[in-house]
Amino acid sequence: MKVAYWPGCVSRGFTPELHGAMEKVAPLLDIELVELDRAACCGAGVIAEHSQELADTLNARTFALAQQTGEALMMNICSTCQGSMSECQERLDANAEYRMAINDNLRDEGLRYEKPVTNKNLAWVLVEEIGLDELAARVRRPLSGLKVGPFYGCYIVRPRERLGIDEERPRHTYLHRIIETLGGTVIDYAGQYKCCGFPIITMNKEASLRQAGRHLGDAVDAHADCLVTPCPLCHLNLDLQQPLAERVVGRELNLPVLHLPQLLGLALGLEPKELGLGRHVVKPTSVIDWSQSVVATATA
Amino acid sequence: MPSFTLKIRRYLPESGDAPFWQEFDVDLEGHRSVLEGILTAKAREDGSIGIRCSCRAAICGSCGVLINGRTRLACNTHLAEAVRESPEDGKIIVEPMNNMPVLKDLIVDMDAVHWKKIQRVTPWLLPEGPPPEREYVVPHENMVDVTQSMACIQCGACVSACLSMEVDPLFIGPAALAKAYRFVGDPRDGAQYERVKDLAEDPAGIYDCTHCFACIDACPKGVAPMSQIMRLRRVASRDHDIEDRNNGYRHEHAFVENIERNGLLHEADLLPDSYGGKLHPRAVPELIDSLPVVAKGLARRKITPGKALLHPHRRHYKDVRKLFKKVQAKDEPLELNLYIVGYEEEEEAAR
Missing domain, CATH: 3.10.20.30 (Beta-grasp domain)
Structure with missing residues (x-):
């Protein structure tokens, strides 16, 4: 399967291990990534807050670039990109006059967005395009005994209607189902659908870190070995800022947080090091120990 | 049965x-x-x-x-x-x-939380100057602009769903801020600047919202309180240039300028710029506070000095920069509110 691939900014910035892991995992799933290397930031909701027209123009440009590749499907690996782009797409698709005006901004570059574009996060691609049976067939190292808490990130679960979450496509359960398919144990905990707090880290640091710390603490109390998230911005608050979050909530957390392609990679047989697990602020010791014990059992 | x-x-x-x-x-x-x-x-x-x-x-x-x-x-x-x-x-x-x-x-107890917060935003009109001889005449488009926030039935569902309020009970919250926009957007009100200045400077005001969409999902009336909060931010920042003490204005501008400069986000610049710049007195204590995190990021090669200084992923920024210039030069940037205009093409298809 070939997809127009939008990695986003942070997966190549402060969480470089995410884009790296995706590139390693893609061939194992027979996904060919056609990277949109000219596309710009989705705006993460901040540009839309400043100027809706600007955000819609930037994302219409990305959609147009995706359509230019000729691939029917566009894939992202960032919940925040999914949410901000879906919001812009909703407006662009709803009103022809508006779409024309936005396309007019792109004219100088010779680009034009034609409705609609299908833009799916990796988690959605796994369940809806590849299929969980197919995924299960490719698992080389089942995550047996690994207790994984899903952390979805706001932008990929709300608002339900815009994101196409319904009984037919229960996208708010996909991470759960992926963890199960990979052979892991799902840990349900209070914070799994809540906000990591990252968007207000520069405005109200205490409240921001309290959110991250509280959800991490809830997952620790539910005996999770690690969390998995499809959102690199959540990863920044949950992993990079975890030492500061510990200070705010006044407890030790030490909970590793994996990107979705890293968890996939482990189950598909890749080594923790190849997947960039060593680049996390919170050392994923529990996960590395688990993968070593699996190897030890297999060779014994 | x-x-x-x-x-x-x-x-x-x-x-x-x-x-x-x-x-x-x-x-x-x-x-x-x-x-x-x-x-x-x-x-x-x-x-x-x-x-x-x-x-x-x-x-x-x-x-x-x-x-x-x-x-x-x-x-x-x-x-x-x-x-x-x-x-x-x-x-x-x-x-x-x-x-x-x-x-x-x-x-x-709605009184203890919801109604107290509604009172906090002065939920009545503060007209300026002597009243007109007959009724106030308001342009249609202005009233249409506030209809979404007027649809609120004060049920408190958004207050209950708010994930920011869960960790910061002082947050003014989605219902009250949507109500605030109802008056900020009303041309008869004479206190627009004072209202948004107050809500921007309050640490529990418009910049305490995390964009989590929980209020939008919870509202049974389609008020989309979070969208009203974003409108309040736009009025504070674009119409009144309010440089608040919470870094809301600075963060928004630092982000937009960062993308205009680079095409892709350069996080190493964004954080200090959100506090006013790398050497700004506000940024220095923040940097010191974050040292344990920065040191770990460097040690694990998550952040490298080269990447922090040079931003190697900057791509085709000239095209992006031109787009920014073009859109930002417009006096009246486009804004489409689907609550008001509806989904035009689906309706046509249904006909």
Whole structure:
């Protein structure tokens, strides 16, 4: 399967291990990534807050670039990109006059967005395009005994209607189902659908870190070995800022947080090091120990 | 007749006991509401169940509760739908709303939280100058602009769902801020600057919202409180250039300028710029505070000095820069509110 691939900014910035892991995992799933290397930031909701027209123009440009590749499907690996782009797409698709005006901004570059574009996060691609049976067939190292808490990130679960979450496509359960398919144990905990707090880290640091710390603490109390998230911005608050979050909530957390392609990679047989697990602020010791014990059992 | 099981969280303050769960089986058609289920249990099994309700038609906003963990109006949720979403073996779980103290069973103290916050935003018109001889004449488009925030029925569902308020009870919150926009956007009001200045400077004001969309999902009337908060931010920043003490204005501008410069986000610049620049007195203590994190990031090669200084992923920024210039040069940037204009093409297709 070939997809127009939008990695986003942070997966190549402060969480470089995410884009790296995706590139390693893609061939194992027979996904060919056609990277949109000219596309710009989705705006993460901040540009839309400043100027809706600007955000819609930037994302219409990305959609147009995706359509230019000729691939029917566009894939992202960032919940925040999914949410901000879906919001812009909703407006662009709803009103022809508006779409024309936005396309007019792109004219100088010779680009034009034609409705609609299908833009799916990796988690959605796994369940809806590849299929969980197919995924299960490719698992080389089942995550047996690994207790994984899903952390979805706001932008990929709300608002339900815009994101196409319904009984037919229960996208708010996909991470759960992926963890199960990979052979892991799902840990349900209070914070799994809540906000990591990252968007207000520069405005109200205490409240921001309290959110991250509280959800991490809830997952620790539910005996999770690690969390998995499809959102690199959540990863920044949950992993990079975890030492500061510990200070705010006044407890030790030490909970590793994996990107979705890293968890996939482990189950598909890749080594923790190849997947960039060593680049996390919170050392994923529990996960590395688990993968070593699996190897030890297999060779014994 | 199908049977539904309601698992209700009870709390009887006069008993001195802790909250407890109680289950009730009710025989009703699936298209009847969860509220009717609760009232049936109350009528037939236990008259002491506490629930506020009145209109039963999603107009009065009295019966906000949590149904299977999500804030909903009990009168606006079908039993059959609720049972399909049940996480517990077909039982419909009903609890009092979040973020407000529970008075009894499903009744929360709206005065202590919701109404207090509504009062905080001066929820009445503050006209300027002498009143006109006859009525105020308001352009149609201005009134249309505030209709979405006027659709609020004060049910408190968004307050219950708010994830920011959960960790920061002082946050003014979605309902009150949506109400604030109702007056900020009203051309008859003479205190627009004072209103947005106040809400931008308050650490629990418009910049305390995390963009989590929980209020948009919870609102039964399509008010989209978070979108109203974003509008307040636009008025504060674009129309009045309010450089607030919470870094809201600076963060927004630093982000936009960062993308204009680089095409892709350069995080190493964004953080200090959000505090006013790398050497700004505000940025220095922040940097020192973050040193343990920065040191770990460097040690694990998550952040490299080269990447932090040079941003190697900067791509085709000239095209992006031109776009920014073009859009930002417009006096009246385009804004489309789907609540007001609707989904034009689907309607046409339906015709």
